[in-house]
Amino acid sequence: MxxxxxxxxxxxxxxxxxxxxxxxxxxxxxxxxxxxxxxxxxxxxxxxxxxxxxxxxxxxxxxxxxxxxxxxxxxxxxxxxxxxxxxxxxxxxxxxxxxxxxxxxxxxxxxLAVFAEHERQMIRDRTKAALAAAKARGVRLGAHGAVLAAAHRHEAQLFAESLRCSVDELLAGGRKTTRELADGLNGRGVLTREGGRWHPATVSRVLVRLTGSDPFPVEP
Missing domain, CATH: 3.40.50.1390 (Resolvase, N-terminal catalytic domain)
Known part of the structure; x- marks a missing residue:
């Protein structure tokens, strides 16, 4: 082939x-x-x-x-x-x-995918354990936590930007609610940042990052 x-x-x-x-x-x-x-x-x-x-x-x-x-x-x-x-x-x-x-x-x-995801979770767990141990020793983690929070926000913004074209196309196609946008993204096979399916609430968070506000009410 x-x-x-x-x-x-x-x-x-x-x-x-x-x-x-x-x-x-x-x-x-x-x-x-x-x-x-x-x-x-x-x-x-x-x-x-x-x-x-x-x-x-x-x-x-x-x-x-x-x-x-x-x-x-x-x-x-x-x-x-x-x-x-x-x-x-x-x-x-x-x-x-x-x-x-x-x-x-x-x-x-x-x-193999299961093992790869397990490895990723182990890295996360080791990081959390190391931070907890440092805190127990009296190490101040405020500054480090602020850096991690900033990095998290940056990654979330980059992910939202990667979806801008898909969201714009769905809006241009007549999708008018967070539920309809979620259905559209799921229909295209696009996964959330965590690897799951889209729901109105997750769409709303992306819209806020892309536009600064959510133009649609979040549907149940």
Whole structure:
């Protein structure tokens, strides 16, 4: 079957330096050479793994569907460490393969996604434990907490901005309430920042970040 390659780096700095991309492309090329399957498209995303609205990935999946091709990635974590996001991709009707685990099937990919998300949760737990231990020793965490809060707000704003085009298109298409916008985003396969489905309240928070206020009442 033809292959559509998808690579991802997290930052513009990595894109400029080629950090990570070269190794990913090399793994993909080795896989294609070994299987003899042609690569008919290569798509590269410069985006955090936490962001779900990815135009290059959407384009790669669209080409896969049109050409009945396989989406090929170098490593599973280039898609995301979110189990919900990967599971949704696996249900999208496109065969996904990882060059680092060529024998993997859909079940294997789902299991690997579980382990990846477990690893992410362990990192969070270790961070919380380290902060708690520091607090117990009398270390003042106020400044650090403020930095973390600012970083969280920045990431949330970046995620909201990544959804601006989708939200604008839905509004232009006649969506007039937070419920209708939530249904539209869910229908497009767009996940929330936490990897779940959209609800009126989560749409409302995004609208506030995009416009400074919520133009619609939050529906139950």
């Amino acid at each position: 033809p292959l559509v390659a998808y690579t991802r780096v997290s930052t513009g700095k990595q894109q400029a330096s080629g950090l990570g991309l070269e190794a990913q492309q090399e793994a993909i090329d080795r896989y294609a050479e070994r299987t003899g399957e042609p690569i008919i498209g290569v798509f590269t995303e410069v985006e955090s793994g936490a962001v779900r609205d990815r135009p290059q990935l959407a384009a790669a999946l669209d080409l896969c569907r049109r050409k009945k091709a396989v989406l090929l990635i170098a490593r599973l974590d280039r898609l995301s460490r979110s189990l919900a996001f990967i599971a949704q991709l696996l249900e999208a009707g496109v065969d996904v393969r990882a060059a680092d685990v060529p024998e993997a099937n859909r079940l294997t990919l789902q299991l």
